Amino acid sequence: MTNIHDVAKLAQVSSMTVSRVINGNGYVKEQTKKRVLQAMKELNYVPNSLARSLVRQKTQTLALIVPDIRNPFFTTIARGTEDMARKQNYRVILGNTDENVNKELEYIEMCLSIRVDGVIVVPAGNESKRNLKMLSEFKIPYVLVDREVAGIHSDVVRGDSVLGTKQLMDHLFNLGHQNIAIITGSLTTSTSRDRLLGYTQALKESGIEFRAEYVKEASYTKPLNNQVVHELVSCTPRPTAIFTANNFVAAQTVKLLRQQNFSVPEDVSIVSFDDFDQISLAEPFLTVATQPAYNFGSLATQMLFEVIDGIPISGPRKIIFQPEIIIRRSSGAARPISTP
Amino acid sequence: MTNIHDVAKLAQVSSMTVSRVINGNGYVKEQTKKRVLQAMKELNYVPNSLARSLVRQKTQTLALIVPDIRNPFFTTIARGTEDMARKQNYRVILGNTDENVNKELEYIEMCLSIRVDGVIVVPAGNESKRNLKMLSEFKIPYVLVDREVAGIHSDVVRGDSVLGTKQLMDHLFNLGHQNIAIITGSLTTSTSRDRLLGYTQALKESGIEFRAEYVKEASYTKPLNNQVVHELVSCTPRPTAIFTANNFVAAQTVKLLRQQNFSVPEDVSIVSFDDFDQISLAEPFLTVATQPAYNFGSLATQMLFEVIDGIPISGPRKIIFQPEIIIRRSSGAARPISTP
DNA sequence: GTGAAAGCGCTAACAG
């Protein structure tokens, strides 16, 4: 592949002059500029950004680390960051952690070694702290999205899980539900803890007793164990509604319930966080608290750029979006309990 | 950030020795190795892959270019490539083209400038030829996924759109449908042409007349124009079923039909390519031909690695997966036509 | 306006 010297030789100038016309800085006589441009075209010259990055100490690259890109919530975040990155002529490298801190660590190490300019991360959980500290040590700026990490004070963009959960719970109360179970994601994530908090607060505010057997911890990304649903429906009294941690858990809960011959929403109502975007337009099913995922991504990226560009910022910024409740078929009026 | 020389100095060896222990090649005495490791840890040394890439002429980086990562079909492809890349210690850079050839071109140029080792691309359309030729000129290997491009003979992984469409059409015939419309994606894509071909062949084989007014060209990724659906339902006779190009078009078609007070499947049956993965488990709605998207991604990546590694290959390889038909609620028996 | 020199951080090739 031709390099800057080849171009320089053909244009009969020094490589410095070529560099100047590439970057459009410094003075170059109009005529020599033309010669250089001509030579570049003739040789099909493409500047090598590796070399440039090496000397400039800047790679124009961001990393986006998410639990699993297949969840439409994270997909949409990805699209938001990619669009914003693109606008600023940045590239983005994608990593899936499956909420595994070690996988996350590998990606963080990769970030260090390829000298990314910044990282947008949906942290795997509270143990991500160590990984994030590493970024800090090496002065690589990052923005947390969707989740906070105990002991980490950085820029964050997320939704209000407590509020969203309470609104969802109120919706269920209004439908007459009293026996409401919850399946959370891993409680090492702040969203799971917040949603559990919203759940307990909502119960308390409505004067409904908290029952430990109604609470199950699962995972936002891993397949839901059949046992979890089985235990829930075996409780006495059987819950007439389940708050599920997110769209994935919701989908699997519904599937497992139906496999066990419970209908949704007739026997059990389901509500959850985060939507299945496209299909919900056509065939609305799940009652959800949605969050502006695209904005999570684009805003986080914008904030990251401000840090990268060294714009003075007074302390960590925390952007919290309010979720929006969308009521659909998966939640219905509470009925007297019958076992199928 | 500390570099290899700092480590060398502290360990009292040359930087070459440090390089050897980093890369685990060449002979290094156990004792000096230990000293070097110790120094690396002490200094928090992280090798700079930019510098390494520059001299090795290899970046350990792939690019994945798709129309829109938000479509679960492409998302799943992305996850497949990311997983496979990771296994080989490669990173992947993501680009969305929105099926715009110029956006695609920008990404291809980016690929050249950062010297990616290979590209996995779902081409925007037939005009992608120019872009792909560029990659070839610069000897950057690539694999086409999902779509072929006229005049390009490279490795391809895709599904059999003709077959899938015919099977979907047969399903509709079996339900008694005779008046079946089609909404394709852009006909610059091979999948759209194949699906249209499958449609016409299926009609012919069943001795059903082809009607030009039943054929509409739309887009796989852009919002569907209300007008398209309106024109279709205004035909005489009105179609009782619509084959839609993909999941996105299907979702929008259903939405627009319902807005115009047609019910699905009672008034109009809908079938399409590609699924909405998770939610379909819980609330099966769309009758679809699904394709193994994850394998598209992982297999294409594997093939790419074979080329990158210089494993001798006799000519371009073409992997064609058979789609699987999943029959669900969106398609039902044909009924006498009534206008709502 | 333009160029020469030095160096970003690393490794290939050879020498010992």
Place this chain on the structure above:
DNA sequence: CTGTTAGCGCTTTCAC
């Protein structure tokens, strides 16, 4: 087993 030399392709700095 270890080190020296040269250079990957670019930009920064300074000189003219």
